[in-house]
Amino acid sequence: MNDPSQARRTAFRALIEAFFQKSLDAKRDKLPDDDPKYTALAAQYERSTRLAEATVKLQDIQLVTHPLKGTHPDIKIKQATNLYVNPTTLIQHQEVGSHCLASTGFADDVTGDAAALGHYKLLKQEFEGRTLLEWFRDGDPDAIAALNDDPEIAHAWAASFAALSKPRSKLSSHTLAKQLYWLSGGDPLDDTHYHLLAPLYASALAHRVFQTLNEDRFGDAAKAARQARRDNVEHPQGYAEYPSLAVQKLGGTKPQNISQLNSERGGNNYLLGSLPPQWKSRGILAPLSTDSVFPRFGRSPSVRKTVRELLSFLESDPPPTMETRNQRDAFIDALLDELVSFAAELQQALPQGWTLDEDCELVREEQLWLDPHRTEKDAVFRSDWEWMDWPAQIGKRFGNWLNNQLDKRLPLGEIEAREWVKELLLDEPPEDPKARRATWAGRLHTLRHDVDAPTYIPTREGT
Numbered sequence: 281m282n283d284p285s286q287a288r289r290t291a292f293r294a295l296i297e298a299f300f301q302k303s304l305d306a307k308r309d310k311l312p313d314d315d316p317k318y319t320a321l322a323a324q325y326e327r328s329t330r331l332a333e334a335t336v337k338l339q340d341i342q343l344v345t346h347p348l349k350g351t352h353p354d355i356k357i358k359q360a361t362n363l364y365v366n367p368t369t370l371i372q373h374q375e376v377g378s379h380c381l382a383s384t385g386f387a388d389d390v391t392g393d394a395a396a397l398g399h400y401k402l403l404k405q406e407f408e409g410r411t412l413l414e415w416f417r418d419g420d421p422d423a424i425a426a427l428n429d430d431p432e433i434a435h436a437w438a439a440s441f442a443a444l445s446k447p448r449s450k451l452s453s454h455t456l457a458k459q460l461y462w463l464s465g466g467d468p469l470d471d472t473h474y475h476l477l478a479p480l481y482a483s484a485l486a487h488r489v490f491q492t493l494n495e496d497r498f499g500d501a502a503k504a505a506r507q508a509r510r511d512n513v514e515h516p517q518g519y520a521e522y523p524s525l526a527v528q529k530l531g532g533t534k535p536q537n538i539s540q541l542n543s544e545r546g547g548n549n550y551l552l553g554s555l556p557p558q559w560k561s562r563g564i565l566a567p568l569s570t571d572s573v574f575p576r577f578g579r580s581p582s583v584r585k586t587v588r589e590l591l592s593f594l595e596s597d598p599p600p601t602m603e604t605r606n607q608r609d610a611f612i613d614a615l616l617d618e619l620v621s622f623a624a625e626l627q628q629a630l631p632q633g634w635t636l637d638e639d640c641e642l643v644r645e646e647q648l649w650l651d652p653h654r655t656e657k658d659a660v661f662r663s664d665w666e667w668m669d670w671p672a673q674i675g676k677r678f679g680n681w682l683n684n685q686l687d688k689r690l691p692l693g694e695i696e697a698r699e700w701v702k703e704l705l706l707d708e709p710p711e712d713p714k715a716r717r718a719t720w721a722g723r724l725h726t727l728r729h730d731v732d733a734p735t736y737i738p739t740r741e742g743t
Contacts, residue, residue, distance in 0.1 A: 285422055292407060292415075292426030293327070299402055300325045331427055334399040335440040341392030341400060343413070343445040345378065349391050349538045350481020352456040353531055357392045360454035363480060364388075364445040378485045387541060388413075389483040390444075394536040397543075403441055417442045453478040486549050487541045493550050496520040524553025564629040568639040573646060574681040577622050586614050587685045594686060612682075619678065626650050633657065645670035645677070 304325040311318055323329065346363040348355050367386055370379035390400050403413035415423035416438045428434040453459050458479050465473025496502055501517060508515035528549045531538040535547030567573045577583060590611040598604040632653040635642065648670045655662040664670070
């Protein structure tokens with residue numbers, strides 16, 4: 281009757297010997313057939329010899345999920361603590377962290393002497409759906425017996441392999457490692473009221489993030505979905521985009537010096553964008569039920585401040601010099617900058633054609649100024665816009681508003697003399713056609729250029 285245990289031990293041993301044979305064949309392919317070195321090389325790859333060597337070499341590496349070398353490559357594994365933490369043992373917080381790998385599985389990482397990483401590959405060989413390392417850690421008798429015919433030696437080797445995930449030093453940080461003193465008590469002057477935190481690199485989590493993002497960016501399914509979008513056709517699935525993505529290189533030209541997984545990624549580690557969001561105000565309402573936006577413009581704190589400063593300057597009765605004129609112009613230019621920003625905010629935030637609302641009571645020139653996109657669908661509105669008398673009217677309305685704020689202390693002609701087309705439309709748009717088309721003023725300039733052909737004579741009726 282066949283012994284199932286003996287057959288299983290034989291299968292374990294065959295797996296180990298096949299791994300060593302494959303490594304030997306790779307070395308032998310580099311030697312001529314009659315090279316005498318082959319015999320010595322074959323002896324080096326004999327199972328017992330290779331396993332004995334592995335138990336020594338593997339002392340220089342450690343199985344980890346959080347290698348300290350991820351924070352500094354010069355830290356040796358015997359000098360500071362590296363952690364191996366199974367995600368299933370972690371508290372399942374709502375935030376993203378290594379604990380998220382509990383339900384999805386994770387890849388073990390190895391750190392330490394890069395020259396010893398080849399021996400770790402043996403322990404990654406799978407038998408019955410589990411790695412040899414897992415069988416040794418569980419103390420499987422058949423896996424242990426496959427190592428050596430001498431039970432004492434076999435158990436010693438298995439214990440050496442199983443210890444790969446245990447810390448190689450007492451709990452300690454390192455002078456090259458990141459450290460953070462966290463106040464845990466109530467007295468910041470008492471050193472005993474602090475915990476020393478040592479942030480570690482979550483290698484297993486970083487590897488899963490890298491794999492996920494790589495699949496989302498370069499996988500066949502993602503490529504097909506993007507192509508469908510370019511072709512404007514339906515597709516059964518979508519795709520993910522990661523704006524502001526950065527890549528952090530660990531280990532430089534030798535990523536294996538950090539860890540095995542880092543080496544598999546070529547040292548690449550993705551960093552998701554963590555820039556503050558660019559908020560768009562939800563309080564921008566269309567200026568309805570009013571004939572002008574200037575009262576609303578004047579309520580801005582920055583506008584009120586500038587007006588107060590300008591009024592104070594004029595009330596000081598400055599001498600009629602060039603310096604006085606330049607100072608006054610600087611105040612007016614600041615208000616014009618505010619005015620342009622105020623208009624741009626309305627133009628960008630409000631929908632095309634908002635001035636068609638039955639509650640819109642703005643005078644025509646302010647409608648033309650603040651709703652430029654309406655020209656794309658409203659021929660009469662476009663004709664009025666192209667006539668280009670409205671910028672001067674806006675300038676006059678601005679002058680009247682400002683003079684009222686200043687108790688009529690400013691000569692109105694100073695305002696009316698400005699070239700309002702340039703102030704409001706950037707009359708000289710960028711030379712680059714792409715940059716010109718990127719602005720609403722540029723699009724309207726292009727529009728106006730099209731209708732300024734010799735055969736076109738604009739009229740108020742748009743004919």
